[in-house]
Amino acid sequence: MPPVPKTMSGILITENGGPEVLQYKTDIPVPVLKEGEVLVKNEFMGINYIDTYFRTGLYKAPLPLITGKEAAGTIIAVHSSTGGFKEGDRVTYLHDHAYAEFTAVPASKLAHIPDGISSQQAAASMLQGLTALTFAREAAGLDKTLGLGEGPWVLVHAAAGGTGTNLVQILSVMGAKVIGTAGGAEKCELAKKNGAQWAIDNKNEDVVARVKEITGGHGVDVVFDGVGKATFDGDLEMIARKGTLVSFGNASGPVPPIDVLKLGAKNIKLMRPVLFNYIVTQEERDSYTAELFDLLKSGKVNVKIHDIYPLKDVARAHSDLEGRKTTGKLLLKL
Numbered sequence: 001m002p003p004v005p006k007t008m009s010g011i012l013i014t015e016n017g018g019p020e021v022l023q024y025k026t027d028i029p030v031p032v033l034k035e036g037e038v039l040v041k042n043e044f045m046g047i048n049y050i051d052t053y054f055r056t057g058l059y060k061a062p063l064p065l066i067t068g069k070e071a072a073g074t075i076i077a078v079h080s081s082t083g084g085f086k087e088g089d090r091v092t093y094l095h096d097h098a099y100a101e102f103t104a105v106p107a108s109k110l111a112h113i114p115d116g117i118s119s120q121q122a123a124a125s126m127l128q129g130l131t132a133l134t135f136a137r138e139a140a141g142l143d144k145t146l147g148l149g150e151g152p153w154v155l156v157h158a159a160a161g162g163t164g165t166n167l168v169q170i171l172s173v174m175g176a177k178v179i180g181t182a183g184g185a186e187k188c189e190l191a192k193k194n195g196a197q198w199a200i201d202n203k204n205e206d207v208v209a210r211v212k213e214i215t216g217g218h219g220v221d222v223v224f225d226g227v228g229k230a231t232f233d234g235d236l237e238m239i240a241r242k243g244t245l246v247s248f249g250n251a252s253g254p255v256p257p258i259d260v261l262k263l264g265a266k267n268i269k270l271m272r273p274v275l276f277n278y279i280v281t282q283e284e285r286d287s288y289t290a291e292l293f294d295l296l297k298s299g300k301v302n303v304k305i306h307d308i309y310p311l312k313d314v315a316r317a318h319s320d321l322e323g324r325k326t327t328g329k330l331l332l333k334l
């Protein structure tokens with residue numbers, strides 16, 4: 001392994017705000033490893049909507065901050081006691097400070113990238129793929145529908161986005177009848193290509209009316225909503241009796257406080273899950289990661305890469321994501 005340099009490039013935030021607060025620096029100190037950590041030279045970093053929340057301050061973290069939650073690369077140094085991980089291993093992880101040349105990662109947060117999966121695929125799939133898998137199974141309890149013939153009606157908002165694509169593909173494998181919403185005809189086509197049986201153009205169609213029409217008045221049994229504020233009230237209208245509303249994001253802003261009495265109208269179950277709370281134990285992380293890798297290898301999950309942005313152009317990537325100009329996954333590369 002080449003010697004570890006003293007400084008590195010990365011994206012630093014010193015104040016919260018718009019994409020302009022993402023500063024590209026080339027003189028950030030390389031992290032010093034602590035017990036149980038390895039140093040990963042990042043090859044591809046995944047961009048996720050959560051990165052924008054830490055940038056704006058919607059989600060709090062001490063500043064200055066190197067943001068970013070997911071990457072894939074090669075281990076170039078190890079502290080003692082890092083389990084089965086050694087220099088030269090190809091790995092992927094979900095951990096803080098990924099928008100940088102090097103990241104110190106606790107060995108417990110790492111996974112070896114198996115043969116047959118590229119670093120690009122791994123960095124593009126971990127956070128959004130595990131979100132889709134854990135939410136479908138644990139938030140909505142949908143794996144029970146596997147192999148049971150006609151599945152429930154499920155609606156996925158932003159079905160052509162990163163998480164939406166993973167959800168549509170995994171729910172289709174599970175046997176659900178998937179309706180996607182997306183902004184514009186092109187995104188709707190993509191949602192259908194990914195396995196949505198119906199796609200509703202949220203810019204030009206009345207989503208609630210179309211859902212009632214498609215489901216013959218039944219409504220949807222499950223809603224996956226990462227859009228948040230703009231779609232929440234419509235979700236309550238189009239959900240079926242005894243339905244499950246999985247509200248998991250804030251792309252249009254956080255959902256305001258709600259009156260729980262509204263849920264009684266149809267005995268609705270409301271969930272607000274967070275991926276990281278489904279992968280707390282080593283067993284949870286390892287088993288879900290192994291399952292995701294199998295889905296990737298079999299091609300059942302195959303997310304389109306929207307673009308690979310140079311790390312220094314991260315502000316443009318955030319603007320594109322927040323401007324609804326993207327489909328599938330956005331990646332960064334040095």
Ligand code: NDP
Pocket residue numbers: 047048049050127128131158159160161162163164181182183184187202226227230248249250251252253273274275276321322323324325326327328
């Ligand atoms: P996406 O790739 O899905 O991009 C966001 C999409 O949301 C846009 O492309 C757009 O799709 C749709 N959208 C609708 N209204 C707006 C709006 N006003 N502003 C911006 N976008 C809008 O992003 P991600 O897959 O990274 O994340 C999707 C959501 O899932 C986010 O809210 C994120 O926080 C959440 N999430 C939550 C997790 C958790 O643990 N709770 C884990 C992972 C993701 P269109 O134009 O087609 O409507």
